[in-house]
């Protein structure tokens with residue numbers, strides 16, 4: 001069973017923003033979309049672009065390198081050039097803490 005690890009506090013990732021964290025050997029991009037948090041791997045599967053430096057468009061995160069997009073809920077590609085999905089991680093909020101589970 002995966003264990004949830006505290007990554008940061010709720011106020012640290014504003015609505016509509018993405019922040020990157022290095023936790024438990026993983027580089028993740030943590031997104032706040034209308035008060036719901038989503039965690040994905042930070043590296044784009046196209047050419048290693050830093051997704052956490054990208055922008056959110058609805059539930060999509062846009063890679064700043066070539067404009068590829070992924071749905072942060074599922075990791076699926078929503079705009080080329082990437083063709084492989086990104087990893088997503090379960091997120092929960094416990095009090096003021098945002099926690100992410102890794103395999």
Ligand code: FES
Nearest residue numbers: 044047049063068
């Ligand atoms: S590295 Fe992300 S779209 Fe190319």
